[in-house]
Amino acid sequence: GENVEQHPSTLSVQEGDSAVIKCTYSDSASNYFPWYKQELGKRPQLIIDIRSNVGEKKDQRIAVTLNKTAKHFSLHITETQPEDSAVYFCAANGGSARQLTFGSGTQLTVLP
Amino acid sequence: DAGITQSPRHKVTETGTPVTLRCHQTENHRYMYWYRQDPGHGLRLIHYSYGVKDTDKGEVSDGYSVSRSKTEDFLLTLESATSSQTSVYFCAISESWTGDEKLFFGSGTQLSVL
Numbered sequence: 001g002e003n004v005e006q007h008p009s010t011l012s013v014q015e016g017d018s019a020v021i022k023c024t025y026s027d028s029a030s031n032y033f034p035w036y037k038q039e040l041g042k043r044p045q046l047i048i049d050i051r052s053n054v055g056e057k058k059d060q061r062i063a064v065t066l067n068k069t070a071k072h073f074s075l076h077i078t079e080t081q082p083e084d085s086a087v088y089f090c091a092a093n094g095g096s097a098r099q100l101t102f103g104s105g106t107q108l109t110v111l112p
Numbered sequence: 113d114a115g116i117t118q119s120p121r122h123k124v125t126e127t128g129t130p131v132t133l134r135c136h137q138t139e140n141h142r143y144m145y146w147y148r149q150d151p152g153h154g155l156r157l158i159h160y161s162y163g164v165k166d167t168d169k170g171e172v173s174d175g176y177s178v179s180r181s182k183t184e185d186f187l188l189t190l191e192s193a194t195s196s197q198t199s200v201y202f203c204a205i206s207e208s209w210t211g212d213e214k215l216f217f218g219s220g221t222q223l224s225v226l
Contacts, residue, residue: 006154009152036215042219043217043219043220049214097170099170100215102154102155102156104152
């Protein structure tokens, strides 16, 4: 099956700085890589996704990059704000069932 | 937010008792999923359904069963609850195969097994 590893598990940044979260996956057949944000006590919500036919995708202050050769993808948040504080999960759709396998999550804290 | 309702929102039960969690959707999406969320493990797939009466196992299906008799309802049953099943359970739906499609999550059920 698919194995997704996510680092770091916790990340603290000063407001206005950038944050980077990295994930690696094991199944080279994976072709869809979403990122979900979960605020405290809330449900996970999709914030951005990327497919294997592109190397980078941006949406305002967030961007995702994908390196298929190395089998890793990253989430970049620029100009961080307090409302960016949350747990972020990466995922990949490898494995025989082609279901999403999630990483273990990153707790991002943006310090004022 | 997509129309997904989970019930109950919180439940405390004793070891060995049966427990059923319900997920109800109003989006008429074909695919429905049950995940559990535990610290350090992210979201792990328990079971999923790709249509009425069509279900399959996920990564952590032992000790759980599911049923889907109507498009809108997906039930998760713990036949005999154990303390290791204390977790937050999320239902999710997608319009098409989750492999490359957005998941919409419910609000979650906090289950405590004492």
